[in-house]
Amino acid sequence: EDQVTQSPEALRLQEGESSSLNCSYTVSGLRGLFWYRQDPGKGPEFLFTLYSAGEEKEKERLKATLTKKESFLHITAPKPEDSATYLCAVQVSGFGSNYQLIWGAGTKLIIKP
């Protein structure tokens, strides 16, 4: 069964303390992996698309990387405004669906000033 697992469930960091969030996937065939940020009471906001192992994308303090089994979202010198839940989703080939994404449950990131 295709599955996406995110860890940790929650992560508390001090401002400036760099760390990484993990998204591991077990799927029959990966067509794309997507990272989103979600603030409380709002819809998710798209961050990155990754297609193949070795690919990296960067935006401000965030960098997303992809291997054959997992993706990491690295956050460098975070600020309190980076506090949010970070979600990953995958699009799978051979899933019987062209349009569904499989979502992880998210990592809640809290950055303390």
Added chain:
Amino acid sequence: DTGVSQDPRHKITKRGQNVTFRCDPISEHNRLYWYRQTLGQGPEFLTYFQNEAQLEKSRLLSDRFSAERPKGSFSTLEIQRTEQGDSAMYLCASSEGAGPIGEQYFGPGTRLTVT
């Protein structure tokens, strides 16, 4: 461009009542998605429209749920005979027809509470 909008933002209803939600996607986006999200979980796919055609619907979705997208613009999601288990955030998203499926723009959601 004001982004994806949803109405209402909050809805409280009694069990057994019908509710309808509206989504207005980004104007040039021909793809539209509905999701349900509960606390501590990622979004759960409900249905997908390309223009006015409903191309995909979750196999897990009860037949109490129905969605429409007349004329390929706004969309509505109706839940009939609501149950307490329907309480959740209902999210709408849209995306460009030529872009990756996973690059979606979400609205603020409609929070449904069934009492």
